[in-house]
Amino acid sequence: MDYKPKKFDLPQDGVHVKGKGTDHPPYVFSNKIAIAVDVALATDRPLLVSGPPGSGKSSLAPVMADILQWRYLHEVFTSRTRLEDLTGDPDQLRRLNDAQVKDGTPLPERWAYLEPGILWWAFDQQSAELRGQNKTVIASLKRQLGEKYHDPSNPSSGNEINNVVILLDEIDKADPDLPNDLLEPLDKKRFNVPQGPEVKALKGQNILVIITTNEERELPPAFLRRCINLRLSEPSEAQLVKISDYHYPKVSKILRRNIATKIREQSENAKELDLRPPSTSEYLDAIEACKTLKIKTSSPEWEHLAQAAFIKEEIDLEG
Amino acid sequence: MRAKPYHRIRGDIGLGDLAKALVELNLSETTHLHMAFNALGFEGPAYSHQGKPKIAAESRLRKHKRPLKRDQKIEPRFSLPPTPETSIQPSGGILESTLTQLPLAPPSNDQPDWLQQPEPDITKTNGVFRQRLFSRNHSNGILKASLAVRRPGRRLNIQKIIAQAITGNPITKIPHLPVGSIENGVDLLCDYSESMQPFYPDLTDLKTSLLDILGKGRHRSFEYDTNPVEAISWNAQDKAIEWGPISGRPVLLATDFGQAKGRPYKRLQFREWRKFVNRITKHNTPLIVLSPMPPSSLPRWLRQETKIIHWDPRTRAGAVSKIIGIGHTIE
Numbered sequence: 001m002d003y004k005p006k007k008f009d010l011p012q013d014g015v016h017v018k019g020k021g022t023d024h025p026p027y028v029f030s031n032k033i034a035i036a037v038d039v040a041l042a043t044d045r046p047l048l049v050s051g052p053p054g055s056g057k058s059s060l061a062p063v064m065a066d067i068l069q070w071r072y073l074h075e076v077f078t079s080r081t082r083l084e085d086l087t088g089d090p091d092q093l094r095r096l097n098d099a100q101v102k103d104g105t106p107l108p109e110r111w112a113y114l115e116p117g118i119l120w121w122a123f124d125q126q127s128a129e130l131r132g133q134n135k136t137v138i139a140s141l142k143r144q145l146g147e148k149y150h151d152p153s154n155p156s157s158g159n160e161i162n163n164v165v166i167l168l169d170e171i172d173k174a175d176p177d178l179p180n181d182l183l184e185p186l187d188k189k190r191f192n193v194p195q196g197p198e199v200k201a202l203k204g205q206n207i208l209v210i211i212t213t214n215e216e217r218e219l220p221p222a223f224l225r226r227c228i229n230l231r232l233s234e235p236s237e238a239q240l241v242k243i244s245d246y247h248y249p250k251v252s253k254i255l256r257r258n259i260a261t262k263i264r265e266q267s268e269n270a271k272e273l274d275l276r277p278p279s280t281s282e283y284l285d286a287i288e289a290c291k292t293l294k295i296k297t298s299s300p301e302w303e304h305l306a307q308a309a310f311i312k313e314e315i316d317l318e319g
Numbered sequence: 320m321r322a323k324p325y326h327r328i329r330g331d332i333g334l335g336d337l338a339k340a341l342v343e344l345n346l347s348e349t350t351h352l353h354m355a356f357n358a359l360g361f362e363g364p365a366y367s368h369q370g371k372p373k374i375a376a377e378s379r380l381r382k383h384k385r386p387l388k389r390d391q392k393i394e395p396r397f398s399l400p401p402t403p404e405t406s407i408q409p410s411g412g413i414l415e416s417t418l419t420q421l422p423l424a425p426p427s428n429d430q431p432d433w434l435q436q437p438e439p440d441i442t443k444t445n446g447v448f449r450q451r452l453f454s455r456n457h458s459n460g461i462l463k464a465s466l467a468v469r470r471p472g473r474r475l476n477i478q479k480i481i482a483q484a485i486t487g488n489p490i491t492k493i494p495h496l497p498v499g500s501i502e503n504g505v506d507l508l509c510d511y512s513e514s515m516q517p518f519y520p521d522l523t524d525l526k527t528s529l530l531d532i533l534g535k536g537r538h539r540s541f542e543y544d545t546n547p548v549e550a551i552s553w554n555a556q557d558k559a560i561e562w563g564p565i566s567g568r569p570v571l572l573a574t575d576f577g578q579a580k581g582r583p584y585k586r587l588q589f590r591e592w593r594k595f596v597n598r599i600t601k602h603n604t605p606l607i608v609l610s611p612m613p614p615s616s617l618p619r620w621l622r623q624e625t626k627i628i629h630w631d632p633r634t635r636a637g638a639v640s641k642i643i644g645i646g647h648t649i650e
Binding site for chain 1: 329330331332336339340343344345346348350351354355357358359360459463473475480489490493500501502530531532533534535536555556
């Protein structure tokens with residue numbers, strides 16, 4: 001890698017090894033990845049990351065949070081994810097349950113049941129903690145309810161209090177209308193919580209939004225036009241070996257290189273059969289297995305592993 | 320990282336974003352510039368900071384077009400006579416001219432050079448314009464309305480809550496108002512019989528639209544000739560896979576039932592239709608029919624208990640919602 005990022009720091013070899021208190025594996029940056037992130041930070045636009053499974057789409061966000069020393073928030077999309085899950089929504093069931101309890105405890109107002117979503121936590125953490133109220137009001141309610149007061153739990157992890165990296169994972173799994181619903185909050189950095197306050201990002205706050213897609217479904221053109229695009233490819237043999245240098249430095253490099261070659265062959269084979277190709281995880285699993293079982297390239301078991309290919313059809317097994 | 324100005328309304332990524340990226344990142348290497356341009360959705364230029372900028376050969380800007388050299392040949396799209404080299408400058412006034420009849424040229428077997436040039440490749444010409452049965456603007460909305468399945472939404476069903484509260488019993492599950500969802504996906508069965516020939520391109524458009532809306536995981540396509548019970552598809556190994564209904568997954572039938580006028584096309588028989596409908600019903604699978612023939616022109620036994628949507632440019636999502644409602648009910 002010969003590109004030196006301007007908006008964040010990277011070692012010369014382009015590999016970020018996890019910082020203290022983080023749990024992500026080493027991440028190998030390429031010129032393309034580093035430039036795309038730099039462009040997203042310079043232009044303050046969301047970064048849309050696509051690519052095959054296991055190419056490092058979802059890992060990029062926590063890595064960037066670690067590098068930048070910003071807070072980190074993430075949400076994995078499902079077909080039922082709605083905008084209100086990301087902004088804020090009242091917990092109606094808890095409200096109804098409290099209404100039915102006849103122990104003399106006064107029923108709090110509607111706002112007390114708001115559950116802030118990750119965009120609320122991202123834009124204004126303090127407002128999310130207070131559910132859009134001020135400290136005096138919250139203190140009064142806490143006195144009133146005692147132990148029954150329900151504090152919203154902050155999903156952020158990380159350091160710097162205001163700047164934040166947000167991961168919106170697998171947006172193509174969400175309802176087709178959701179990407180367009182996201183345009184306004186991401187563009188204007190503000191939104192209205194249903195039956196709640198207006199939330200705005202703090203002045204001077206830096207926000208890096210990373211959105212991933214498996215490209216299983218087309219995203220709306222209006223959404224695509226407002227995102228920086230980064231398409232990741234499957235790691236090459238050399239990149240796989242480089243990744244394993246950090247995970248398994250003590251395992252023989254020849255073995256790791258041979259496994260990488262095998263993984264790439266399986267990847268080509270899988271594409272022909274329209275199957276999911278093996279990813280970095282499978283590669284590292286294979287090294288772990290060889291290490292634990294003490295398999296080397298000279299072992300007889302290695303010969304069997306080297307000849308393994310994906311099975312075409314179950315029926316082929318029966319001949 | 321320096322503090323940013325307060326956020327204002329922004330639109331699509333444009334030249335402003337490109338300018339910001341170029342200035343803040345100070346990219347000098349051509350490959351890095353290309354990557355930045357591509358990330359922003361632009362085509363990158365091929366220029367260098369050293370000396371005069373070199374204009375890309377494929378630049379569309381008129382002033383960047385280099386004049387053709389003398390020995391460069393023009394490859395015409397069609398066989399046309401060459402443009403004369405000299406151009407006539409208008410005098411600015413009205414010229415007097417007379418037409419003089421020239422003697423006929425003697426017959427000759429020599430053909431002019433421009434006739435020798437190769438014929439145009441007609442495969443590269445644009446096809447004849449075809450009006451789609453569902454326009455691009457409306458197709459997604461119509462299909463979503465057709466395939467939606469009812470499920471509880473976010474909004475509370477206040478009336479039901481009140482009714483339950485009145486009984487005095489504790490409410491254990493909050494009732495929600497239903498919404499339509501396409502999460503169950505669809506099985507598309509396409510009729511490729513002879514009467515459907517004029518609509519083959521529309522069948523392709525339909526498959527593409529469904530793939531765009533639902534993605535690969537929630538969409539299967541099958542083909543058949545006249546009888547949908549015999550619908551099949553082919554996997555990557557060219558092996559035929561017979562269609563079988565999936566419980567709760569809507570089936571979309573794109574067919575004219577052989578009812579097109581003019582020729583005695585092979586038509587779906589009542590018995591075959593009942594067999595298909597019984598199979599669908601047994602698996603609790605909603606059935607929707609897309610027919611290029613007006614539903615009123617179809618036999619009554621085909622229209623009974625079947626939701627038929629007219630596959631026509633005038634059909635709109637609102638009309639489909641009136642037929643389907645919020646969504647199909649899956650029990």
